[in-house]
Structure formats: structure tokens, C-alpha cells
Amino acid sequence: MTTPMVKFDNVTKRYGSLTVLDSLNLEIAPNEKVAIIGPSGSGKTTVLRMLMTLERINDGVIYVDGEPMTHMEKNGALVPASERHLRRVRGNIGMVFQHFNLFPHMSALKNCMEAPIHVLGLPRVEAEERAAELLDMVGLGDKKGHYPSQLSGGQQQRVAIARALAMRPKVMLFDEVTSALDPELVGEVLQVIRRLAKEHSLTMLMVTHQMGFAKEFADRVCFFHSGKIAEQGAPEDLFNNPREERTQQFLSAVLEAG
Amino acid sequence: MQLRPLAICAIVFFTAGLAVASFANFREFIPGLLQGAWITVQITIGGCIVAVVAALLAAIARMYGPAPLRWLAVSYIELFRGTSALVQLFWLFFVLPHFGIVLEPMSVAIAALGLNVGAYGAEVVRGAITAVPRGQWEASVALNMPRKLALRRIILPQAFAAMIPPWGNLFIELLKATALVSLITISDLAFKAQQMNQTTFRTVEIFSIVLVMYLAISILITVGMRALETVAARGMARGR
Ligand SMILES: Nc1ncnc2c1ncn2[C@@H]1O[C@H](COP(=O)(O)OP(=O)(O)O)[C@@H](O)[C@H]1O
Numbered sequence: 415m416t417t418p419m420v421k422f423d424n425v426t427k428r429y430g431s432l433t434v435l436d437s438l439n440l441e442i443a444p445n446e447k448v449a450i451i452g453p454s455g456s457g458k459t460t461v462l463r464m465l466m467t468l469e470r471i472n473d474g475v476i477y478v479d480g481e482p483m484t485h486m487e488k489n490g491a492l493v494p495a496s497e498r499h500l501r502r503v504r505g506n507i508g509m510v511f512q513h514f515n516l517f518p519h520m521s522a523l524k525n526c527m528e529a530p531i532h533v534l535g536l537p538r539v540e541a542e543e544r545a546a547e548l549l550d551m552v553g554l555g556d557k558k559g560h561y562p563s564q565l566s567g568g569q570q571q572r573v574a575i576a577r578a579l580a581m582r583p584k585v586m587l588f589d590e591v592t593s594a595l596d597p598e599l600v601g602e603v604l605q606v607i608r609r610l611a612k613e614h615s616l617t618m619l620m621v622t623h624q625m626g627f628a629k630e631f632a633d634r635v636c637f638f639h640s641g642k643i644a645e646q647g648a649p650e651d652l653f654n655n656p657r658e659e660r661t662q663q664f665l666s667a668v669l670e671a672g
Numbered sequence: 673m674q675l676r677p678l679a680i681c682a683i684v685f686f687t688a689g690l691a692v693a694s695f696a697n698f699r700e701f702i703p704g705l706l707q708g709a710w711i712t713v714q715i716t717i718g719g720c721i722v723a724v725v726a727a728l729l730a731a732i733a734r735m736y737g738p739a740p741l742r743w744l745a746v747s748y749i750e751l752f753r754g755t756s757a758l759v760q761l762f763w764l765f766f767v768l769p770h771f772g773i774v775l776e777p778m779s780v781a782i783a784a785l786g787l788n789v790g791a792y793g794a795e796v797v798r799g800a801i802t803a804v805p806r807g808q809w810e811a812s813v814a815l816n817m818p819r820k821l822a823l824r825r826i827i828l829p830q831a832f833a834a835m836i837p838p839w840g841n842l843f844i845e846l847l848k849a850t851a852l853v854s855l856i857t858i859s860d861l862a863f864k865a866q867q868m869n870q871t872t873f874r875t876v877e878i879f880s881i882v883l884v885m886y887l888a889i890s891i892l893i894t895v896g897m898r899a900l901e902t903v904a905a906r907g908m909a910r911g912r
Pocket residue numbers: 429432434452453454455456457458459460461
């Protein structure tokens with residue numbers, strides 16, 4: 415068996431007395447596309463945020479590409495990771511947010527050049543070339559000089575995808591990236607993600623309420639319920655023949671809402 | 673835009689001043705008062721620069737510095753906000769020499785007023801940094817930026833835009849406070865006016881001109897800050 419690209423090993427996350435994730439075990443293979451579904455508050459966002467190191471974990475270890483990320487080895491034991499260690503491993507991961515979080519004081523192109531220049535140390539010319547290529551790929555070749563405030567939600571989200579890709583991550587995280595969009599703009603963003611999944615060897619984790627998209631996009635669907643994976647499997651199985659009652663209830667409620 | 677009422681005010685005062693002054697030959701006061709005004713302008717500019725630098729350093733040290741720096745920043749802010757600018761001027765000018773530190777009056781004026789306003793400015797800076805949406809920090813982490821880089825390239829530029837209007841007020845406060853420096857032997861605009869008044873007793877003319885001069889400087893500050901605000905706002909819109 416190959417080394418998993420991402421591995422949650424008994425990871426627990428608490429906010430005060432509230433246990434949000436309860437001894438989570440999850441392995442994701444290189445290049446695998448995983449969709450995460452589940453009711454609001456079940457811990458889906460928290461999974462991605464822990465993997466992006468936006469949240470510290472309370473227990474367990476997260477591994478990325480075979481290497482502990484939340485911890486590092488010291489004299490044969492695992493100790494909590496230093497900022498330096500975190501920065502090294504975190505470079506493997508990119509994230510796209512529900513609310514885009516573009517830098518409002520920079521053009522689309524500059525948004526995509528900032529980190530490659532100042533974090534990866536790419537020469538400006540090369541960073542610009544890469545940024546322009548990626549903006550072309552997400553269909554915004556003619557909007558390079560636009561500021562976020564001059565772009566529609568769908569366009570902003572596509573810039574955000576290009577910006578994350580510019581760092582050449584191995585793992586991409588998408589947290590409900592179409593939830594803040596007007597319905598007619600959802601398609602253009604999903605189209606970009608579809609292309610990414612086909613044309614790039616990326617490991618992808620996607621929290622979504624778009625069941626139709628999850629079905630065609632994902633190799634595996636994980637259904638979260640109260641901080642645990644209640645059921646997981648291939649999309650055909652999970653959507654067509656859910657075994658758990660909670661899954662059935664959730665799916666019928668979502669289908670009801672359309 | 674609040675420029676129009678300001679301009680109208682300026683014109684009214686100016687004409688009134690002229691009307692009164694024209695009875696006597698007011699021109700004889702202008703060169704002396706302009707000398708004073710130039711000193712006032714120099715102290716204002718110097719003080720504003722000191723204030724901005726002190727405020728940025730204090731706010732960043734307080735928010736992100738290690739404990740000793742944090743305490744230092746908090747002490748500075750509380751000390752300079754909790755005592756009057758006049759007492760601060762006197763300390764730097766009359767007390768420090770007892771400890772072997774002798775400073776030029778102009779340096780004292782610029783340092784004291786700058787540090788005083790900087791202490792208030794630190795709270796303005798802190799507020800503006802805090803007001804930048806958390807998502808901007810998170811995006812920076814997701815792009816693997818070190819904290820310092822994120823602060824410098826992502827957070828501060830956005831905070832600057834929000835800081836400009838309150839800084840405009842602080843700069844004008846600083847201008848008004850410069851009138852205190854006559855008490856440490858500096859011949860600023862207020863001092864010159866008083867001096868001329870004592871020798872000529874042409875109170876109305878002199879203080880009308882002084883009023884117009886102070887107003888002109890503060891309008892310049894306001895106009896400058898407006899321009900800066902426009903530049904900063906160009907192409908910017910908060911991410912949400
Ligand atoms: N910063 C926080 N402080 C306290 N509770 C939080 C925080 N973030 C999330 N939670 C709680 O953790 C639970 C899971 O949240 P989340 O992962 O955002 O759920 P989902 O994305 O599945 O809707 C929720 O009950 C939420 O209220």
C-alpha cells in the first residue's frame with residue numbers, strides 16, 4: 415500500500431467542553447478526491463481547518479505525505495510542531511475558502527503572485543508568468559488587472575483557486591466554495607474544479623452541499639455526523655444505498671431542499 | 673465632502689480679519705507672524721512623523737511583541753495618555769537636564785508632542801489592525817506566509833486605509849497643541865502673536881491673522897488626508 419497523502423490518526427478537537435471531532439481516523443490516498451458531506455455543525459469545516467493548521471488539535475497526530483505535521487520527531491518521540499516545522503509541511507497544502515478571502519488591495523494577478531514571490535522566493539517574472547497561466551486556466555485571462563471589488567463572486571472564487579494553485583500544493587482543500595455565490599455563478603466555479611480534478615494530479619478534499627457534484631467528482635464520500643465519520647464509501651454506494659439511518663435522513667432532507 | 677463648509681468658514685474669517693485689520697496697516701504684522709507660523713508648521717510636521725512611527729511601533733509591539741516589549745508599549749501608551757502634554761514638555765525640557773540629557777527646544781517640542789499624540793495613535797492603529805477581517809490572516813496562513821510578512825504585506829496596508837480619517841483628527845490635535853511650546857522658549861505662532869500684542873496692543877488685527885493662519889494649516893492637513901484617503905480607497909473593497 416502507498417503512503418497516504420493525508421492521515422488523521424485519532425485526532426480530537428475540542429472547543430472548551432464541546433468535542434467537535436472525536437478521535438477521527440481518516441486516510442486519503444495520493445490523488446484521491448474526497449467529498450465531505452454532513453449536517454451543519456458536524457465538524458466538516460473543522461477537519462479542513464485543522465489540516466490547514468488554522469486550528470490546533472487537542473489530541474492525535476495529522477500526517478501529510480508520510481510526515482507528521484502537527485508534531486515533529488525529537489529524540490525518537492513526537493513533540494508538538496514548531497512554527498518552522500509547520501511552515502515546511504504546510505507548504506504541501508492549499509485552501510479555498512467559502513468567502514474567497516482575496517486580498518482586496520491587490521489585483522487578481524498580484525493576488526496570485528504575492529506568496530510565490532515572498533514565500534517561495536520565485537523571481538518576479540516567473541511568478542507573473544505562473545500567475546497569468548493559472549488565471550488563463552480558470553478563465554480569467556482578461557481580468558488580470560482587476561481588483562477583487564471589480565469581480566463577481568464566481569470570478570473572485572476562481573481567482574482564489576488560481577492563487578492557491580500558484581503555490582503548487584499537493585493537497586487542495588475546498589470549504590463550501592460555492593455556498594456564498596448566487597446560483598447562476600455556481601456552475602463556472604464547479605467547472606474549474608472539475609477540470610482541476612481531471613487534469614492535475616492533486617489530492618482534493620471538498621466540503622460541499624452540492625450532492626450532484628460530489629457524486630461525479632469524488633472517489634469517496636465521507637458523511638460526517640457529530641464529529642465522527644458516520645458512513646463512507648464510493649459515491650454510487652453512499653448515495654444510492656446508504657446503510658445508516660442518519661445518512662438516509664440527511665440525504666432525503668438535502669434532496670427535499672433541492 | 674466636508675470641504676465646502678470648511679472653505680466657507682475660512683473665507684468668512686479671512687474677510688472678517690481683513691475688514692478689521694484694514695483699518696490699521698495690518699501688513700506690518702505679517703512677516704513676524706509668518707516666521708512664527710513656519711516654526712509651528714515645522715513642529716507639526718516633525719511631531720506627526722514621530723507620532724505615526726511611535727504609534728505603529730507601540731501598537732505592533734503591544735499586539736504581537738514578546739512580553740517585555742508588550743509591557744514597554746503599554747507603559748508608554750498609558751504614561752503619555754494619562755499625563756498632559758504640557759507636563760511632558762516640561763519633563764523633557766526642564767527635568768531631563770538634571771539627569772544629564774540636554775535637548776534642543778525644537779527637538780523637545782517635536783518629541784514630546786509626537787510621543788503624546790503617538791500614544792493616542794497607537795490605539796487607532798490597534799483598532800484598525802483588529803478591524804481587518806480574520807479571513808485575511810487565514811488566507812495568509814493558507815499561503816504559508818510567515819506572520820511578519822502577512823502583517824506587513826496583507827494586514828497593515830488594509831489597516832492603513834481605515835486609519836487615515838482618525839489620524840487626520842490627531843494631526844489637527846497636534847497642531848493645536850503646538851501653542852504650548854512657547855512655554856519652553858520657542859517663538860511659534862502663538863508666542864509671536866502674544867509678543868506683538870504686548871508691544872503694540874493691536875489685539876484684534878493680530879489675533880485675527882493668527883486665527884486665519886492656524887485655520888489655513890489645519891485645512892491643509894484635512895485636504896491632504898482626504899487626498900490620501902482617496903488614493904487608499906482606489907480599487908479597495910473589503911473582502912466581504
Ligand atoms: N472557534 C470556535 N469556537 C467554538 N466553537 C466552534 C468554533 N468553530 C466551530 N465551533 C463549533 O464546532 C462545531 C463544528 O463546526 P464546523 O466544523 O464549522 O461545522 P460544519 O462545517 O460541519 O458546519 C459547531 O458546533 C461549531 O459551533
